[in-house]
Amino acid sequence: MIKAWREKRMFTRKDRHSADIVGLLGKGTSFEGKLFFEGTVRIDGAFSGEVATQGLLVIGDEAVVHAQISAETIIIRGEHHGDITVSKAVEIRGKGKLYGDIHTPRLIVDSGAVFEGNSVMTGEEKADNQISESEGASINDPYTEKNLATA
Numbered sequence: 552m553i554k555a556w557r558e559k560r561m562f563t564r565k566d567r568h569s570a571d572i573v574g575l576l577g578k579g580t581s582f583e584g585k586l587f588f589e590g591t592v593r594i595d596g597a598f599s600g601e602v603a604t605q606g607l608l609v610i611g612d613e614a615v616v617h618a619q620i621s622a623e624t625i626i627i628r629g630e631h632h633g634d635i636t637v638s639k640a641v642e643i644r645g646k647g648k649l650y651g652d653i654h655t656p657r658l659i660v661d662s663g664a665v666f667e668g669n670s671v672m673t674g675e676e677k678a679d680n681q682i683s684e685s686e687g688a689s690i691n692d693p694y695t696e697k698n699l700a701t702a
Contacts, residue, residue, distance in 0.1 A: 573606075578613055594629075605638075612645070627664075634668075 573590035576582055580596035588604050595611035602608060602620040610616050614629035624639045627647040635641060635649070640657035643649050643664040652669045660666055 576614075578611075610647070
């Protein structure tokens with residue numbers, strides 16, 4: 552019941568991200584193909600293929616993704632296999648796992664997360680690169696337990 556409440560809150564919160572949410576691939580679902588979008592998409596199921604966006608992609612705790620991804624920002628809490636090219640930031644949170652190469656100006660890896668691959672730091676934010684274990688250094692993820700509880 553709490554999980555359903557949290558998912559409902561994710562789509563009803565009155566913050567700057569709520570207008571951008573354009574899709575959710577829920578737990579227990581599977582999709583193979585190409586995903587193109589603007590705004591924010593969260594994947595909690597299984598996805599295989601290609602993703603291209605100028606928005607935010609969130610790979611949820613139980614998600615398994617096998618894809619080549621081009622995005623503005625990506626937050627990985629589940630498991631991702633494939634190469635990523637990002638214009639703003641890649642964040643691997645909690646027990647997130649990333650198996651593949653990254654091209655990004657900003658990389659944040661939490662303690663306990665897994666990253667196996669190569670990282671190429673690119674773009675304008677190169678001077679601000681960081682690999683951090685602190686939550687204080689993380690980008691604003693509207694789907695964290697803390698943010699959902701205080702919304």
